Amino acid sequence: MEQALEKLRQTAPLVQSITNYVVMNNTANALLAVGASPIMAHAHKEVRDMVSIVHALVVNIGTLDDYWVESMALAAQHALELGKPWVLDPVGAGATPYRNEVLGQLIAFKPTVIRGNASEILSLANVAVASRGVDSANRSEEAVDAGRQLATQFDTVVCISGASDFVIDRHRTVRIENGHEWMPRVTGMGCTASVMIGAFLGAEEDPFEATVNAMTVMGVAGELAAEKSTGPGSLQLHFYDALFSLTDKQLLDRAKLTRNEPT
Template sequence: MELISGVWESLKAVRDRAPLVHNITNYVVMNNTANALLAVGASPAMVHAREEVADFTAIAQALVVNIGTLSPEWVEGMKLAVATARRVGVPWVLDPVGAGATRYRTTTAGELARQGPAVIRGNASEVLAVAGAAGFTRGVDSTRSSEESLEVARELATSLGTVVAITGRTDYITDGSRVLAVDNGHALMARVTGMGCTASALVAAFLAVEPDAVLAATHALVVLGLAGELAAERSQGPGSLQLHLLDVLYTLDEATVRARARVR
């Protein structure tokens, strides 16, 4: 019950404080993640130019670094933003999209992972790739289950001093010692592009109001999973799911959170 109470308190804090979340993210999901952040109560900004990322990070309350669409210029901007976040104490989230698919992508994810993210949020294959584990990814879709990568995630979290959040049918969040599991969500969410990227953006928003990164990531994933469940009940397919998801994020109330959140 305490965990579920924390979910609502964090969501309420995001709505009350409207934290500015700086997103260096991919072309595919910018609109999706910006709208999700707005719906949940945060203030999104998509700032990528290396000439201004450091200045913008310094005024944000959280940073997302998402490697979905890479280029040397973007990687340089990511590193500048991360350096600023570390210097001024802005919590940041690494989303290692597709890590394991190519050498460049995997190397970039590994370099960023060693720069002190508060949370690394990925699917099972991505987490395994970041950790240097054996295996491969099929594009950006996970070929492993979250359960299969949990022990690796615990080791990775311990070695890097970070929190690792593996999303899948069940989401697992760990700092190496604590492990929380979120069972909210719906299979239809996997038919909407960038749902994992949206998860990372929401984790950043919750990090802006909850200093415990394990709890921040858990609360964010409960909210997104619960929103996906409720949206799926109103949807005929992935197109309408996207619309209903935003509406649920905007209208989600305490009674619904307490009745339907499944976290352990």
């Protein structure tokens, strides 16, 4: 993590998102603020061309419909063909049969990282959960076993975000305890975490460490923003300012990481 932000800013990775309408503005601003560049393009006629020029792809199913699902599949498939890293954000997994069906289709394209809240990760791992729509009714701790199962089955990195974030692969687990309680009161913070992972995937070889870096940046920027804020409205704007001015030294000083031994 020593020079994670410096490396990111030197690379200035292009990150393509095929994401939901609600958060497009947030995620574009977060990428610009941290030093990356967003691209949003979903037309079937160009989605593969875009994948070929970006550093990483992020697919988020929040406001999916048939046209967009086809865009997501075309993009994910092309990322796989080109060996480019891509992130799957399974928003609302488990809330409807349609979402589950689409996720089954997308996961076949071998996402480099899957990031969701506990309910979404539990649902993806076929654990029956009570859905709260797009919010999580479960704590992230409860989904660690399901996350490991997913990571092993699909040979991917799984990130479970929540009050504590977990980054998991077949053997490793990192727990990150940065962040602030107001962050879930701002729409799209989870989706922003996913594009942040995309940005770090564009600048860092190891997807596991890229994910740890991204989630730590999210948490630390959230803490710094909260210190200047009076609620979730002001948090959102200070969050971009914090991403913009965050240094690697601040990141290291404030990171609260626990690295577990391989299990």
